[in-house]
Amino acid sequence: MKALKTSLVRYVITCLALAATQAQAGVLPEDRADALYFRYDGGGVVINGPSVLLRKSIGEHVSVSANHYVDMVSSASIDVETSASPYEDERTQSSLSVDFLQGKSTYTLGYVNSDESDYKAKTMFGSISHDMFGDLTTIGFGYKRGENEVFRNVKDADGVVANDPAFAETMESQSFNVSLSQIITKNLILAGQYEVITDEGFLRSPYRSIRYFVDPLTQALAPEQYPNTRSSNAVSIRAKYFLPYRAAIDTMYRFYTDTWGVLGHTAELGYVHPTNNEKWIFEARVRYYTQTAADFYQDIFPRADYANFMARDKELATYNAITAGLGATYEFKIARFPWLTKGQLNLRYDFMSVEYDDFRDATFSIGSFGVPPDDPLAPGTEPLYKLNANIIQFFISAYF
C-alpha cells in the first residue's frame, strides 16, 4: 500500500511538471495608462473624483501596476437626514501591485491603502494563476487580508469636525478565492469564481441608528447592535461570446449567502459593438440585483431591547435594483507619438434604480436634519424608500 502511495505521488508530480513545462510562456498584461473622472449622484449623496491607473512592464517577466483614487463625498443620505447633519468627506486610496511571470504561471503581490477621516484600511493581497492544457484553461487562487481602523467624527462647540477621542475600533477581514477560466470554442469563453470572506471586529456604522416603538404613535432612536463576525460565500459564473459580425455578448450570474442571513442574486447582460471603421466601440449593459434582509434587520423594532443584534442599514434590507448603462469609446492614434500604440476616449453613463421592500422613508415621521414634518405620519406607515442614481464616468486610456 505504501509503495502504491509513493508511486502515485511520483506520478502526480511528474504529470504536474509535464503539464507546466510542455506549454509555451504566458503573457503579462499590456502596458497602459488611464485617467478617470467619475460622478455618482443619488439618494442625497454626491461622490466625485479622479482615479489614475498606470501599468508598465519591466523586462519580460515583471509588470507593475499603480492606482490612485479619490472619493470626494458630499452626503445628505436618508440615514444622515434622519439622524445627523449633512457632511463632506474625502477618501483617498492608493494601491501598488506587481505581477511576476514565470513560464505559464503569474504571481501577483499587492498592497492597498485607503484613508478617510473616520476609516483607515490597509489591504495586502497575493494571487497565483496558471495557464494549462494548451492555454485553454487558467486556474487561479488568491488571498487578501485587510486591517481596518474605525473612528467616529464629532463636531465640537466651534463646529469643527474631529475624531471622537473616546471612540476607536478595529476590524480585520480575510478573503480566499479560486477562479477558473475556460475556452470552450473559438468564440466562447467561460469563467467562474468562488470567494469566501470573513470579517471580525467592529462591523457596523458608528453613526447609524435603529428606531423602535415607544408606543404605537411614538418612536425613538438607539445605536445599532451588530455581531462582531461575518462570513460570506459568493460564487459567480460569466460567459462571453463572439458574434459572427464582430461584436460580443456577455452574461454573468452570482449567488451570495452569508452568516447574517443575507441571500443575494446578481445577473448581468452586456453587449459590445465596434463600428466597421474601428474608430468607435459602443457598449450596453444591464444589471439586476436582489437580496433578502439580514436576520437582525428591521425597519422599526417593537421595543428598545427587542434583540441582542439590531440593524437598520438599508444595505441589509430586502430590496432589488436595476442598473442600466451605455458606453462609447473613441479610438485614435497620433502620428507624432509613435510610442503610443493606441489612445481611447471613453464616456459611460449608468442609471441605477433601487426599490426597498422593508425600508421606509422615515423623514415622513422623523423629519429632516432635526426639523419635524408639518404633517407627520405614524411610525411604520411611511412610504417605502426608493433610490435613483446617475453614474457618469469619463476616462482617457493610452496603450504603449
Next chain:
Amino acid sequence: MRIRGWFVLGALAVLSAGCSSIEPWVKPYDRENLADPIMAFSRAPISQDFLDHVFESREGSRGASGGGGGGCGCN
C-alpha cells in the same frame, strides 16, 4: 468511501493531462476572435474597479466579482 474513489479517479483524469498531452481543441491559430480586445471580460479595469466599489458599498453581497480594494465609502 465510494465518493473518495470517484474523487481520486477524477483527480487522476485531470492530472493525467500532463502525461497524455491533451490536444487543445481550439488551436492557437483559431483564437483570433478570443484575442479581440472586445472579448476581454473587463475592457477597462479602472472603470470596472470604480463600478465594483459603487455596487459593493450599496449592496449586502460582496466577493466573486474580480474587484479589489479597501475602505468603507458606505455612509
